[in-house]
Amino acid sequence: MNAQEPSLESLDGLIGCDALCLFVAEDDRPLSGAAGFVDWRLGGGLSRVLQQGFFVGAADDRLLFPTGGTLPVPRVFAVGVGPDASVDAAKLGSLLEGAAAMLKKAGVSSVALALPKANALNDEARVEAIKRHFVPGFGNGNVTVLADRGVRALLGGTR
Secondary structure: EEEOOOOOHHHHOOOOOOOEEEEEEOOOHHHHHHHHHHHHHOHHHHHHHHHHHHOOOOOOEEEEEEEOOOOOOEEEEEEEEEEEHHHOOOHHHHHHHHHHHHHHOOOOEEEEEEEEOOOOOEEEEEEEHHHHHHHHHHHHHHHEEEEOHHHHHHOOOHH
16 A cells, blocks of 8 residues: 555656545535645546536545546546535445445556545544555555545555
8 A cells, every 4th residue: 555645746646546536525615635636637627516516525426537638547436425524433434435346346456545534533543444444445555545644654654
């Protein structure tokens, strides 16, 4: 497993990943973190989808967005989480398991993962959820986590 800071540089370095999976809360506007950087690279395409109401970040919302070459990954999978405050350890685990199942069904074998803010959770809980509910579907070597410094440190992160 590789862990990197969410940034434009990190996104541009995702060569070899089949897809990027990011989580979007329905109350995270404007988009922040990795979702904000992805939206920037997509020329505001994700924001337009949100404004049109096609995908709003509600619990169980799913969106497949082709990148058209604006990112090294060919596809972005966005998963709605509902309100950020609703994301506790159990919900994060369920979101990660559902995302892993969706990605495997889509034939994704290597993925970059951008976690939701989940302000109610500490870094240890986030890392535990990744290791228990997401990584087993892909193996350590096939997951790049885009996360803040605390999560990266606990994952033995790079950059």
